[in-house]
Amino acid sequence: MSIIVQKFGGTSVGSEEKIINVANRVIEEKQRGNDVVVVVSAMGKTTDGLVKLASNITSHPSKREMDMLLSTGEQVTISLLAMALQQKGYDAVSYTGWQAGIVTEAVHSNARITEINTVKLKKSLNEGKIIVVAGFQGMTASGEITTLGRGGSDTTAVALAASLHAERCDIYTDVDGVYTSDPRYIENARKLTSVSYDEMLELANLGAGVLHPRAVEFAKNYQLPLEVRSSIEKVEGTLIEEEATMEQNLIVRGVAFENEITRMTVFGLKNAITGLSSIFTTLAKHHINVDIIIQSQTEKNCTNLSFSIHEHDLGQAISVLEDNKQTLGFTHIEHESGLAKVSIVGSGMISNPGVAAEMFEVLAEHDIIVKMVSTSEIKVSAVVDEQNMNKAAKVLHTAFDLDRVKVEQYSS
Amino acid sequence: MSIIVQKFGGTSVGSEEKIINVANRVIEEKQRGNDVVVVVSAMGKTTDGLVKLASNITSHPSKREMDMLLSTGEQVTISLLAMALQQKGYDAVSYTGWQAGIVTEAVHSNARITEINTVKLKKSLNEGKIIVVAGFQGMTASGEITTLGRGGSDTTAVALAASLHAERCDIYTDVDGVYTSDPRYIENARKLTSVSYDEMLELANLGAGVLHPRAVEFAKNYQLPLEVRSSIEKVEGTLIEEEATMEQNLIVRGVAFENEITRMTVFGLKNAITGLSSIFTTLAKHHINVDIIIQSQTEKNCTNLSFSIHEHDLGQAISVLEDNKQTLGFTHIEHESGLAKVSIVGSGMISNPGVAAEMFEVLAEHDIIVKMVSTSEIKVSAVVDEQNMNKAAKVLHTAFDLDRVKVEQYSS
Structure with a gap:
């Protein structure tokens, strides 16, 4: 039994x-x-x-x-x-x-x-x-x-x-599965019949946080199949397991997005080695989550550092950094709010080096300027202006063939 | 400590x-x-x-x-x-x-x-x-x-x-102690500085069930002093311990009363030995509490049995007994509702055999007819007509000197 x-x-x-x-x-x-x-x-x-x-x-x-x-x-x-x-x-x-x-x-x-x-x-x-x-x-x-x-x-x-x-x-x-994108904004978003644990982790913010990343990690460790299902409707949900058995041909499995992102840039960081860790340790102590980090060396022994945070942390981030300006050793801070992050996720990317390039091409074709970039083995994220977020998600959803995903029945 | x-x-x-x-x-x-x-x-x-x-x-x-x-x-x-x-x-x-x-x-x-x-x-x-x-x-x-x-x-x-x-x-x-009687009805009711466990058990229905009898029994077994106190007012309460240390001269410590009592009489019970236990076993099975029991043998092998129950159990008591009339072996049942029980309680009674007599004398002086009587070592109860209940309690309260109890401070 x-x-x-x-x-x-x-x-x-x-x-x-x-x-x-x-x-x-x-x-x-x-x-x-x-x-x-x-x-x-x-x-x-x-x-x-x-x-x-x-x-x-x-x-x-x-x-x-x-x-x-x-x-x-x-x-x-x-x-x-x-x-x-x-x-x-x-x-x-x-x-x-x-x-x-x-x-x-x-x-x-x-x-x-x-x-x-x-x-x-x-x-x-x-x-x-x-x-x-x-x-x-x-x-x-x-x-x-x-x-x-x-x-x-x-x-x-x-x-x-x-x-x-x-x-x-x-x-x-209260949702009936994991979608290729948020159906509230992307009308062509489709329910996936299956995703891998890693994809689910990257897609976590799709489907209104349907499943906590911690539980997905746990399931992955034990290779336990999870199924996300609707408690209201009696329809098949989305199966989360090691190998996505269906839709193998799909390189990109979903498009995730979130707004209210602020890019902060710390200029003239003197000690690149200790300065970097000091800044993020200081922010972490105050429970400010940092997402994308970009470091660029402009002059010898002088680094500029950009990172993205959630908009509601902006005030605290500025005061925390300014309070510790002496210790951290930087010249000044700039920030840009009103940004959004759009990501494409899929384990098929690992063996397809051109995916990021294709993503930027699609965005460029639609006049969407990319302000920051971050990549992992199964995800590429681009930070864009907030007003371009939905448009970016939509064109990527179409370009990566997600509009045509068939919701097939899996046999459990 | x-x-x-x-x-x-x-x-x-x-x-x-x-x-x-x-x-x-x-x-x-x-x-x-x-x-x-x-x-x-x-x-x-x-x-x-x-x-x-x-x-x-x-x-x-x-x-x-x-x-x-x-x-x-x-x-x-x-x-x-x-x-x-x-x-x-x-x-x-x-x-x-x-x-x-x-x-x-x-x-x-x-x-x-x-x-x-x-x-x-x-x-x-x-x-x-x-x-x-x-x-x-x-x-x-x-x-x-x-x-x-x-x-x-x-x-x-x-x-x-x-x-x-x-x-x-x-x-x-929410009450500040144990009283000589229910202060809502007996204006001269006074708070007792101390009572014994047994008195507390008998007075349980005074002070609106201030303390559960089970807890009093438990405390008595372990000789643990209890104090009933007000959670609102900062005044001394009533101490419950083995020997009531104050008011030793008081024979009667309190007057308790309750109404909505019905007296039932079972006539012509044939088998006095097994019949008696059968009747109360049958009632207990249906969760009908019986209080006072009076048995009188009228003829050889034929017993009349009176007992008191709460009025709200009357209907069920009658149907339970009538349903088992054959087995129980009686001729007929009568009942009288609209009765009340008035009790005097005090451990001083044990050594004062005249207390019950004095109680009946006081009631008779005030034209209160006693319909049933029950006695324990520290309590005498009399069943009277409901309309006489408050009057009976009041005259007994006065007759046994309870109007003049001083609320003294005890030293703990």
Whole structure:
């Protein structure tokens, strides 16, 4: 008998009716003859409500107590889903993170899973029970409740699937799969039948953050097939596995884009060796994420450095750098906001050196100026003016044949 | 350093403001140089809200899943109270029932505590921390979450106090102590400075069920002093301990009363030996509580049996008995509703045989007819017409000198 792990996010379990709907999806999988382990998040706005309660008590809650507080959210959902399954005549049992044997490091609010003791879960599966596990939470070796941070429930699902040697982990969400581009902006965007783990990681910001990169990494490490599916519509989703088995001929698998990007340039950096690391260490300390980095040496012992950040970090980035101007050793800073990043992603690129060139050609043909460039083995990103973002995405989507991707059925 | 256990019920922690207020009460005790362990219930209407959620899923939730669901209520409160204490600069740590080492029998929704592993708690106390424990919940030996049923948080507090050899367990509530009678009806009712465990058990229905009898029994078994105090006003409460140290001269310590009582009489019970137990076993099976029982043999092998029940059980009691008329072997049933029970309570009665006689004399003087009587070593109850209840309570309160009880300060 195969084990299937299903994960339903907060929107999918947002009300009692939706929980009953989830119970039906779980039962369908059970009726196919599989053992089912379900991982659920807190109901809809529950977490926000709990955060609000804490904020009325203190502006600086301890992370330990926040974990204690927030972990109640999923505990409510698991009990309700187990009840819904029992109401429909199925034997179900709910487990909190600690009951499910999910052991984490001793870090609050953002713990990593170190181990899963599956004894209890295997016993319940052998008894024919459907298991409902609280996502996002675990327990340290000394019995402290922890939470896993962003994407936590996805990670719980993937970790359980890996530990239980599940056949597949299905991530149910409010979109029905991974698309070649964001369908809200690119009308020809198509749903992909499959993508590789690496492509999924690069496409992470497509489909409104449908799957947390951390969970994808985890699945990749364990070579566990993931499927992104709709919790509402009964249609095939997108399978994420090592080799994209379909659409092998596609060099580019998707076009991703995001706006509100600012390019900052630090001029006259005196010590190129230590200066570079000092700048990024200083920014990281203040939780400012840096994306693309370009370094150019203009004169001997004098470097100019450009990097992109999110627009909302601009003010803090400037003040942090200016505050440390003496130590960091630069002459002045310039910045340009109103930029966007457009990326093409596909593992086929590795063996096709001309892809980046083709991308720039297409953009040039449409009078789109490229301001920064970054490449990886399976991705090329170009920073352009914000008003060119959609146009750039659209012409690239067409040029790389994504408008014609067929949504084929895969056989699992 | 002495350990004080404090318990705050749902009303006392009903909002963020109230939780901050509770934090202040906790800190006062800490500042007196004591180690403090605080037990809290779920916030105000939280439990009702959770029950509602479950009822929207199923009309017959499993007890296991209800325990899973309801135990989140106290978990929210403990984290918020710990945050409030930390916000005020105190080192505090919250523990769920299972984290606090509260082991129960493997029964859901109404488990009894079998053991408390205090290792973790003692370690935290040694580190100078204020401990906040979730009331009402525990864990079975196999790691299942259980709840303790009615009066559960009181029981948690008393059990923890007993295990930690606490000096005292303070029960904070919305009344400020135990009264000689219900102050809403008897204007001369006075707050008692102390009562014995047994008196408290008999007076349980005074002061709006201020303390669950189960917790009082527990405290009595461990000879643990309890104090009932107001969570709002800073006044002395009522101390419950083995020997009432004050007011020793008082024979009667309080007057309790309740209405909506029905007297049922079963006529012509043929088999007095098995018939009696059969009738009460049958009623118990249907969860009908019987209070006073009076048996009278009228003829040889033919017994009449009277007993009192709560009015709302009348319909069911009649149908249950009529359904089993053949087996139980009686001729017919009569009943009288609209009755009330008035009781005088006091451990001084044991050595004063004339107390019951004095009670009947006082009632007779005021033209109050007594319809049933029941006595224990420290209580005499009389069933009277409902319209005479308040009058009976008032005249007894005066006759037994309770109008003049002085509220003295006790020294703890």
